[in-house]
Amino acid sequence: MSTPTLAQSEELIFREARLLDERKFEEWIDLYVEDAIYWIPAWRDDNTQTQDPDKELSLIYYRGRENLRDRVDRLKSGLSPASRVHPRVAHLISNVEIEQKGQGEAIVHSTFAVHAYDPRTDRASCHFGHYLHRFRSADEGWKIASKIVRLANDLIPTVLDVNTI
Amino acid sequence: MKLYNLSALIDDRPTDGVFRINRSLYNDPELFHLEMQHVFEGGWVFIGLTSQVENIHDYYATRIGRVPVFVGRDKHGKLRCFINACPHKGARIVSRTSGNARMFVCPYHSWTFDSAGSCKNVKWEKSGCYAKGFDEEDHNLKEIARFGEYRGFLFGSLTPDVPSLEDYLGESRHMLDLVADQSEQGLEVVPGRARFTYAGNWKMQLENCSDQYHFTSTHSSLIKVMERRARGENTAAVESSLAGADFWKGSAEGVAGGSFILENGHVVTWGRMDPNPSLALFDRYSDLVAKFGKERTAWMFNMRNLTLFPNVQVAVNASTQLRVIRPMAHDLTEMETWCLVPKGESAEARRLRIRQYEDFFNPTGMAVADDNAVYEECQAGIAAQEGPWLQGHARGLGGTVDGGDAYSAMIGVRPSRSIAGPSQLADETLFQGYYHEWIKRMGAVLA
Numbered sequence: 001m002s003t004p005t006l007a008q009s010e011e012l013i014f015r016e017a018r019l020l021d022e023r024k025f026e027e028w029i030d031l032y033v034e035d036a037i038y039w040i041p042a043w044r045d046d047n048t049q050t051q052d053p054d055k056e057l058s059l060i061y062y063r064g065r066e067n068l069r070d071r072v073d074r075l076k077s078g079l080s081p082a083s084r085v086h087p088r089v090a091h092l093i094s095n096v097e098i099e100q101k102g103q104g105e106a107i108v109h110s111t112f113a114v115h116a117y118d119p120r121t122d123r124a125s126c127h128f129g130h131y132l133h134r135f136r137s138a139d140e141g142w143k144i145a146s147k148i149v150r151l152a153n154d155l156i157p158t159v160l161d162v163n164t165i
Numbered sequence: 166m167k168l169y170n171l172s173a174l175i176d177d178r179p180t181d182g183v184f185r186i187n188r189s190l191y192n193d194p195e196l197f198h199l200e201m202q203h204v205f206e207g208g209w210v211f212i213g214l215t216s217q218v219e220n221i222h223d224y225y226a227t228r229i230g231r232v233p234v235f236v237g238r239d240k241h242g243k244l245r246c247f248i249n250a251c252p253h254k255g256a257r258i259v260s261r262t263s264g265n266a267r268m269f270v271c272p273y274h275s276w277t278f279d280s281a282g283s284c285k286n287v288k289w290e291k292s293g294c295y296a297k298g299f300d301e302e303d304h305n306l307k308e309i310a311r312f313g314e315y316r317g318f319l320f321g322s323l324t325p326d327v328p329s330l331e332d333y334l335g336e337s338r339h340m341l342d343l344v345a346d347q348s349e350q351g352l353e354v355v356p357g358r359a360r361f362t363y364a365g366n367w368k369m370q371l372e373n374c375s376d377q378y379h380f381t382s383t384h385s386s387l388i389k390v391m392e393r394r395a396r397g398e399n400t401a402a403v404e405s406s407l408a409g410a411d412f413w414k415g416s417a418e419g420v421a422g423g424s425f426i427l428e429n430g431h432v433v434t435w436g437r438m439d440p441n442p443s444l445a446l447f448d449r450y451s452d453l454v455a456k457f458g459k460e461r462t463a464w465m466f467n468m469r470n471l472t473l474f475p476n477v478q479v480a481v482n483a484s485t486q487l488r489v490i491r492p493m494a495h496d497l498t499e500m501e502t503w504c505l506v507p508k509g510e511s512a513e514a515r516r517l518r519i520r521q522y523e524d525f526f527n528p529t530g531m532a533v534a535d536d537n538a539v540y541e542e543c544q545a546g547i548a549a550q551e552g553p554w555l556q557g558h559a560r561g562l563g564g565t566v567d568g569g570d571a572y573s574a575m576i577g578v579r580p581s582r583s584i585a586g587p588s589q590l591a592d593e594t595l596f597q598g599y600y601h602e603w604i605k606r607m608g609a610v611l612a
Contacts, residue, residue: 040529042357046262050357054516057357057504059529061520064401070390074531080386082538121364121541155499156361158541159534 003101004135004142009108010096012142013133017091017112020163025072029065033136037146038062040165043154059151060162071162082159085120089164093131104137105145112149116164127165128152169196171611175600176554182562184597185554188547191366197495204475204606205230209333211477211489212236212321215314216353216508217263218244222280225263228491229323234309235259236319239281240267244314246321247282247306258306269306282306316345317352318477328429337431339578340471343464344479346457347446348507354487355504355519361528362499365540367492370500371599373536374470374478374488375434377422378560378591380413383539387531403520407483409443412436412468415589422468423585424561424595425573430474430602432595435572436482436588440466445484445518448511460575474602479505483525483532484518496544502526561592 004012012031019028032038040059041049050056062068075083095111113128129152136145149165176185190196210229213236217225224237226249233249235258249257251271258269258278268285269278277286284304287293311322313330318341320330327333334341345352363370373379381388391408393399407413412421413436422436440450444466453462468482478488487505492498504522506515525532547555565584573580584592604611 042359044356045264054512054519055355057355057359057519058523059359059527061523062401064399066399066401070393070399070402071531073393074386074390077386077389079389080531080535080538081383081542082534083386120538123364154360156359156528158361158363158528158537160529161534165529 004106032065032144036065040149087116087118090115106135108133168612184558187553194495199610201230206323209320209322213319215317222265226259246309246312336427350508359502359527363537363540365544367498369540383535404443406443409441410438417588420585421588424592425580426582426598432598433471436468438468445514464576484522486526558593561594565594
């Protein structure tokens with residue numbers, strides 16, 4: 001349990017993807033530790049991203065799992081015109097690589113492409129980029145302590161939510 | 166050129182209490198083409214902030230209507246705006262979004278220009294056997310016809326035949342002052358921008374920024390989240406500045422807000438927000454009162470969504486946002502958005518403002534995506550031309566008055582029309598400001 005194997009890392013990342021694809025949002029939130037960071041930096045210019053969330057803009061910056069619950073409550077509320085009809089989503093993730101392992105912690109890179117089809121508009125979109133997960137060991141196994149999403153194509157068509165990235 | 170019959174597009178009969186817009190105004194590709202020509206390329210538009218080009222040789226690229234331009238600071242510190250196209254073959258000179266360059270070299274045949282736009286080198290000119298005609302031509306980068314600044318906001322016009330910038334902005338300058346006066350050092354944008362598109366007409370964004378009627382409907386999922394946080398179920402989130410105000414709640418008593426039509430298509434809708442710690446500006450409250458007095462300071466804290474026709478909006482409500490509208494087609498609009506902040510505010514105020522901004526204003530947040538979705542529902546519904554007239558510009562028609570009111574008097578702004586009332590008023594007459602200016606700019610194609 002002190003360090004995850006590549007297979008264990010992939011298992012956690014793939015499970016997160018599947019839970020989002022299957023819209024099992026409560027189970028998705030349970031993958032995160034309570035003080036988890038969920039961060040999608042913005043682009044500062046053509047080729048550099050913002051680095052300091054307290055001084056620069058992010059697309060999403062959350063410190064604390066309950067923020068994800070806000071998002072999930074909203075997604076499921078039936079009150080949000082952008083999410084009344086849920087998109088059909090497929091997360092494709094590859095290039096999983098463990099950068100660093102410590103006692104009870106690991107930093108894991110991966111590359112994603114998330115395809116989403118929105119029945120409301122009959123439009124398909126694809127967002128792609130890189131994930132950086134930090135895992136922490138907990139009583140129930142490995143959990144996500146932070147997730148950084150580096151979104152490459154940031155001209156966002158209408159809506160981009162936690163289930164489509 | 167096809168002439169449009171104005172009375173078939175806009176039914177404006179004040180004496181009968183009627184103001185109606187024809188659906189085709191949002192849904193006609195030919196009309197859209199004319200709008201680009203006459204509204205966006207035929208008059209003043211917003212093109213950026215001076216804080217984007219603070220240093221000598223800084224530049225950034227943008228567009229005026231369909232025309233690519235770039236704004237740069239030359240070696241003497243003078244701001245200039247050029248058409249972003251080489252005189253030689255028309256290639257874009259600047260292809261980065263922003264940067265710093267002493268010289269601009271065309272990527273195609275290396276014609277070279279300095280930061281004042283002067284052509285410094287036509288490659289192999291002497292051996293090029295050019296004839297007299299070429300020598301007599303101006304090879305410099307073309308500056309746009311009119312360019313000016315007001316308190317850090319930059320505006321340009323491709324057409325020389327426009328009023329002075331001062332006259333174009335008119336009374337709306339008071340509303341810009343309320344933002345610019347928040348710091349002696351002026352304004353800037355937080356690094357990092359968010360861009361998004363929606364499949365709808367640009368005028369939907371124009372109107373929605375001034376629409377208080379939609380908030381409790383379109384954004385009811387966000388209101389639920391705010392309620393959840395108020396119950397202490399998510400203590401990890403920053404408090405929304407809207408949670409501390411009631412101008413948007415149907416239950417607000419007395420005058421909760423109102424709207425002003427300023428001249429030249431500029432309008433503002435406002436709501437009462439009392440100074441409180443959920444507002445990033447709050448830690449400067451006593452300084453501001455000392456400098457500007459209580460009434461003017463109260464206005465700095467009020468919710469106010471300002472539109473400068475046709476393409477920029479300063480939304481001061483859940484945080485502060487600068488929105489630039491870029492129409493792409495009659496049914497496609499691109500938005501470029503920034504968190505607009507007073508320079509030199511405290512680190513804590515900046516953090517609060519940024520978190521509130523992301524929550525509400527980002528396309529990845531919990532409010533704007535819902536606006537985008539309803540614009541698309543409007544665009545889809547408007548395709549049905551069953552009875553061309555919309556009923557969305559009628560609220561307030563029985564209450565709007567000429568000139569200002571007690572609230573405009575507090576900041577010395579002189580609206581051409583105004584209205585104030587309880588939150589359930591949710592005025593729609595301010596949209597007339599947009600359409601009266603639209604008619605003015607589109608005059609050449611209207612019969």
